[in-house]
Amino acid sequence: MYNKTVMEHFRNPRNVGVIEDADGIGEVGNPLCGDMMTIYLKIKNEHIEDIKFQTFGCGSAIAVSSMITEIAKGKSLADAKKITNKDVAEALEGLPKNKLHCSNLGADALQLAIQNYEDKMAGVTRPDPVRKEKLEHSHGEKCYCPYCDIEIQPGITFCDACQSSLEDEH
Amino acid sequence: MKMINLDHISSKPLLPEIKKAIIAAIEKNYHNPSSQHKSGEEAAEALQRARGAVAALLNCKTPQEVVFTSGGTESVNHALKGAAMANEDKGRHIITSNIEHNAVIRSLRRLKSAGFAVTSLPVDSGGRVNPKDVAEAITKDTILVSIMHSNNETGTIQPIEEIGKITREKKVIFHCDAVDSVGVAPIDVQKLGVDLLSFASNTFYGPAGVGGLYIRRGTRIFPLLDGGVQENNKRAGTENLVGIIGCGKAAELALRDMDKRLKHLRTLKNKLLTELPHWIDEYIINTHPEFSLPNLVSISIKYIEGESVMLMLDDENIAVSTRSACATGSLRASHVLMSLGLSHADAQGTLVISFGIDNTEEDIDTFFKALKKVVNTLRDISPLYRKEPNSQNMHRSPVDGR
Numbered sequence: 001m002y003n004k005t006v007m008e009h010f011r012n013p014r015n016v017g018v019i020e021d022a023d024g025i026g027e028v029g030n031p032l033c034g035d036m037m038t039i040y041l042k043i044k045n046e047h048i049e050d051i052k053f054q055t056f057g058c059g060s061a062i063a064v065s066s067m068i069t070e071i072a073k074g075k076s077l078a079d080a081k082k083i084t085n086k087d088v089a090e091a092l093e094g095l096p097k098n099k100l101h102c103s104n105l106g107a108d109a110l111q112l113a114i115q116n117y118e119d120k121m122a123g124v125t126r127p128d129p130v131r132k133e134k135l136e137h138s139h140g141e142k143c144y145c146p147y148c149d150i151e152i153q154p155g156i157t158f159c160d161a162c163q164s165s166l167e168d169e170h
Numbered sequence: 171m172k173m174i175n176l177d178h179i180s181s182k183p184l185l186p187e188i189k190k191a192i193i194a195a196i197e198k199n200y201h202n203p204s205s206q207h208k209s210g211e212e213a214a215e216a217l218q219r220a221r222g223a224v225a226a227l228l229n230c231k232t233p234q235e236v237v238f239t240s241g242g243t244e245s246v247n248h249a250l251k252g253a254a255m256a257n258e259d260k261g262r263h264i265i266t267s268n269i270e271h272n273a274v275i276r277s278l279r280r281l282k283s284a285g286f287a288v289t290s291l292p293v294d295s296g297g298r299v300n301p302k303d304v305a306e307a308i309t310k311d312t313i314l315v316s317i318m319h320s321n322n323e324t325g326t327i328q329p330i331e332e333i334g335k336i337t338r339e340k341k342v343i344f345h346c347d348a349v350d351s352v353g354v355a356p357i358d359v360q361k362l363g364v365d366l367l368s369f370a371s372n373t374f375y376g377p378a379g380v381g382g383l384y385i386r387r388g389t390r391i392f393p394l395l396d397g398g399v400q401e402n403n404k405r406a407g408t409e410n411l412v413g414i415i416g417c418g419k420a421a422e423l424a425l426r427d428m429d430k431r432l433k434h435l436r437t438l439k440n441k442l443l444t445e446l447p448h449w450i451d452e453y454i455i456n457t458h459p460e461f462s463l464p465n466l467v468s469i470s471i472k473y474i475e476g477e478s479v480m481l482m483l484d485d486e487n488i489a490v491s492t493r494s495a496c497a498t499g500s501l502r503a504s505h506v507l508m509s510l511g512l513s514h515a516d517a518q519g520t521l522v523i524s525f526g527i528d529n530t531e532e533d534i535d536t537f538f539k540a541l542k543k544v545v546n547t548l549r550d551i552s553p554l555y556r557k558e559p560n561s562q563n564m565h566r567s568p569v570d571g572r
Contacts, residue, residue, distance in 0.1 A: 007481075010478075010481065011482075011485065013551065016550065016551050017550075027553070030514075034475065034494065034495050034518055035475070036553055036554065037553070038553040053551075054551060054552060054553035055551055055552070055553065056473065056474065056475055056515075056518075056551075056552045056553055056554050057475050057478070058475050058477035058478055058494065059477055059478055059481045061475075062478060062551065
């Protein structure tokens with residue numbers, strides 16, 4: 001199901017844990033979609049000096065978390081802001097299609113953590129600045145078929161592209 | 171290294187005696203059981219022997235009440251679509267439960283789009299249908315009730331006998347999906363009072379791709395597959411005789427060894443349930459403490475996700491199954507676990523442990539050690555887990571309420 005790179009990161013995840021005095025924290029996901037991810041940043045001279053993660057989720061979610069910390073560590077904030085979920089999936093040499101939109105949240109968590117740091121620096125406070133508690137996946141307002149990854153209209157019960165039923169099981 | 175199979179609900183080993191019977195059947199190179207010459211009659215006799223063995227296992231009145239199919243899914247499709255279509259002149263209402271297998275759910279969805287009305291009944295926090303709800307749901311238009319015997323995710327057994335009394339009194343056809351029960355727990359179609367009952371050979375160590383439908387004599391039902399007159403005109407197509415002979419042998423052994431197997435499986439299940447608190451904390455047992463299969467336990471482990479647990483146990487050479495949404499392909503929480511009232515996060519951490527007669531108590535010990543390691547590793551990664559020491563085990567069973 002998963003390729004060797006994904007399994008290697010799943011078995012030996014890098015940078016697991018919490019940074020107690022983190023400069024930025026980003027959390028994404030909710031148990032409804034299955035995965036929750038928290039990224040902790042330590043920033044020095046506008047560079048990511050240290051990064052750690054905590055993840056509740058499947059094999060790909062843990063591998064994604066591990067990979068994003070590897071990619072981001074040591075990068076300048078300007079460079080880190082350019083990292084996308086797609087970059088993470090490519091670094092992992094691919095993820096199963098149906099996992100792309102629920103588990104591939106690493107870059108989203110990173111961007112939220114950077115924003116959290118920048119907000120703090122600018123003295124901005126947001127009501128619940130780091131956690132996205134939306135029912136839909138955190139990819140803007142768009143919906144995607146979980147089976148074939150094609151953009152679909154919200155609320156439809158059948159994917160025209162791959163013929164999958166999108167109804168609830170009841 | 172040897173894998174420990176604690177995923178018997180997905181696949182059971184083919185027992186040596188059954189394998190031998192299948193190989194002998196292949197070597198025998200049987201003719202077509204429908205042919206009237208001597209070679210055909212020899213094949214027909216082998217077919218009837220297998221039918222007789224299954225009929226004995228289910229306590230049918232005659233072997234002709236057993237129709238062989240390609241497995242549990244076909245049997246369920248046959249029962250529901252065949253009974254609905256044959257009785258639609260009497261009414262178009264069908265009753266089922268919220269925790270059925272997809273074979274039932276999707277067959278009924280198909281019937282719904284063909285104009286049938288379906289009532290789906292809830293289960294209590296223990297995972298059981300209330301027979302009173304069935305009685306109350308029956309209307310003049312009801313032609314069919316379909317309730318599973320045991321649930322494939324939790325192992326919880328439904329009050330089929332009580333429901334059978336109601337359907338008999340109201341003269342409604344009663345189908346029971348007993349795919350995970352037949353050959354594992356004692357099933358007596360007379361006692362249960364069912365009219366249709368689905369089963370699969372691979373549930374009781376026979377080959378996959380073979381199963382059957384019990385059809386009580388006098389039950390109005392159309393074939394699912396139209397064609398020749400095989401299986402007493404109820405299932406067309408030349409019989410899979412090699413598979414059926416394997417199924418017959420498996421039924422014979424299941425009946426012969428039922429008590430011995432039950433005793434062994436109950437020992438393993440009891441060991442798992444009583445010793446688990448010594449190894450991990452904060453989990454929920456989804457399997458009914460009293461009414462459940464002897465070979466299955468569903469556990470929701472808090473703060474971690476099931477697919478990760480399954481993959482890490484696989485690295486420890488232990489095969490289990492998970493009901494986490496992430497692992498099911500549908501990416502949705504299991505409808506069965508949701509019906510029990512589990513939260514999404516708890517449902518995500520659900521493992522299904524299913525034993526077979528090939529498991530030993532040592533297998534359970536090995537599983538405990540591996541599980542503890544895996545749970546600790548994953549909880550260390552989890553943002554949901556707080557490391558405060560837990561003074562007490564938070565595990566609960568359905569009867570305690572949640």
